[in-house]
Amino acid sequence: MKIAKFGGSSVADVAQIKKVLSIFNADDERRVIVVSAPGRRYPDDTKLTDLLIELYHLVIGHADTQQITDKINTVLERFQSIEQDLPLKQSLIPHFKGKLEHLIKETTEHARLLDALKSCGEDFNAELIAAYNTQQGIDTLYYHPRDAGLFVTDEPGNARVLEESYTAIKDSLPPTKKIVIPGFFGISKTGHIVTFSRGGSDLTGAVIARALDAGIYENYTDVSGIFSANPNIIPNPNRIEEVTYDEMRELSYAGFNVFHDEAIAPLYSKEIPVVIKNTNRPEDPGTLIVSSRQAEGVVGVSCDKGFASINIKKYMMNREIGFTRKLLSILEDLNISYEHIPSGIDNVSIILREHQLHGKEALLTEQIRTTLNIDQLSTEKNLAILMIVGEGMKTAVGTANKATQAFMDHQINLKMINQGSSEISMMFGIEEKDAVKAVKAVYNAYF
Numbered sequence: 001m002k003i004a005k006f007g008g009s010s011v012a013d014v015a016q017i018k019k020v021l022s023i024f025n026a027d028d029e030r031r032v033i034v035v036s037a038p039g040r041r042y043p044d045d046t047k048l049t050d051l052l053i054e055l056y057h058l059v060i061g062h063a064d065t066q067q068i069t070d071k072i073n074t075v076l077e078r079f080q081s082i083e084q085d086l087p088l089k090q091s092l093i094p095h096f097k098g099k100l101e102h103l104i105k106e107t108t109e110h111a112r113l114l115d116a117l118k119s120c121g122e123d124f125n126a127e128l129i130a131a132y133n134t135q136q137g138i139d140t141l142y143y144h145p146r147d148a149g150l151f152v153t154d155e156p157g158n159a160r161v162l163e164e165s166y167t168a169i170k171d172s173l174p175p176t177k178k179i180v181i182p183g184f185f186g187i188s189k190t191g192h193i194v195t196f197s198r199g200g201s202d203l204t205g206a207v208i209a210r211a212l213d214a215g216i217y218e219n220y221t222d223v224s225g226i227f228s229a230n231p232n233i234i235p236n237p238n239r240i241e242e243v244t245y246d247e248m249r250e251l252s253y254a255g256f257n258v259f260h261d262e263a264i265a266p267l268y269s270k271e272i273p274v275v276i277k278n279t280n281r282p283e284d285p286g287t288l289i290v291s292s293r294q295a296e297g298v299v300g301v302s303c304d305k306g307f308a309s310i311n312i313k314k315y316m317m318n319r320e321i322g323f324t325r326k327l328l329s330i331l332e333d334l335n336i337s338y339e340h341i342p343s344g345i346d347n348v349s350i351i352l353r354e355h356q357l358h359g360k361e362a363l364l365t366e367q368i369r370t371t372l373n374i375d376q377l378s379t380e381k382n383l384a385i386l387m388i389v390g391e392g393m394k395t396a397v398g399t400a401n402k403a404t405q406a407f408m409d410h411q412i413n414l415k416m417i418n419q420g421s422s423e424i425s426m427m428f429g430i431e432e433k434d435a436v437k438a439v440k441a442v443y444n445a446y447f
């Protein structure tokens, strides 16, 4: 059995949706598809999810009724134009309109309203696509995550999948029918709609693939696979034929947004392979994500912005038993997650995503100063992290040298270097302003 997920670019308009359905219907093995909300049709277009977020801000900002109505209409017009062009005989627009108005009227808590509105993009799209396929004579069911058994934690905007979902989904979905499921959200045990982080429809597809023990998880997008660097920075980059789960997790974590980094977790323990394919060129082989491969050198160079570093210095830190534990418990108490902890004998840096500091920075630094009696503390922001990734790095000699030489040749100030014990990636901390230059320089050094 194959589970396929189609991203926003694959369902942005009628022409794209028809390509999706021809892929869906071409193979009986392809039983469940997960769809995103309509994405951008042209570069300056707004993703439907972003229109829904704008609607939320108007509602909570007590904008006048006309502005809210206009935004609801803008959302509905995207679906209406899809319906008209298909054409769908029985309009779903009155139903969608009622649902949006009901949510706005009845949802009092802001975080809940945001999640509920954000979910409507994928939800309406799935319902519409299933209805059209049925109209075309292929009996197709639409399954809301509530009915599919996709249960998640209750953290608005950042849901985690609950383990019990896997059996619930297996038990809920009829084994012989074609099914369309909206991506990006699940249902908490208190019955609330909770969304994943942005790009999270990839995760929905992965969860369904694992629950149904799929032979393959196909992830359809607008590029013919994963490239060794972001194609928006490097023109015509090298296409990766095969990449491991571990390599992909590192690459998507640091900016390869073509596949959500959390989507690897449900798949790797069951060794369900993933193929990244192009909806516009389904005949292209794409990129296969697998558990192991014959690896040589570096497979990809990724870079992501928006990091901060808290640099701490204390003489004799290396002799102080329990220092790091106390430091980490401060982060834990403030519910802050970190990314890397490069350290020296008398200093340690905590690298985290800048958004983790929002509203907590003063408290965090104050607690570190007072609890740990340190000598110096400084915070650096606007950092980028560049990663070179490859299972082959374990055995290759001189890999780091190529990157550091590239930084030197291009006058890029290197703020820190870190290599995890798995030796499949190396992280370089640089200033955000150097990010594009650095990717070009390092990519050219390896490819």
Ligand SMILES: Nc1ncnc2c1ncn2[C@@H]1O[C@H](COP(=O)(O)OP(=O)(O)O)[C@@H](O)[C@H]1O
Pocket (backbone or CB within 6 Å): 006, 007, 008, 009, 010, 036, 039, 199, 220, 221, 222, 223, 225, 226, 227, 228, 229, 230, 231, 232, 255, 256, 257, 258, 259
């Ligand atoms: N290394 C990479 N390989 C392929 N695509 C990448 C890479 N890094 C970034 N991208 C971008 O990811 C995009 C696909 O992801 P996304 O926009 O989320 O698609 P979808 O709407 O299908 O989910 C590509 O169009 C490309 O611009």
Ligand SMILES: N[C@@H](CC(=O)OP(=O)(O)O)C(=O)O
Pocket (backbone or CB within 6 Å): 006, 007, 008, 009, 036, 037, 039, 047, 049, 121, 183, 184, 197, 198, 199, 200, 201, 202
């Ligand atoms: N629509 C959501 C979820 C998603 O996965 O979208 P896409 O498949 O277009 O990346 C978002 O924009 O974040």
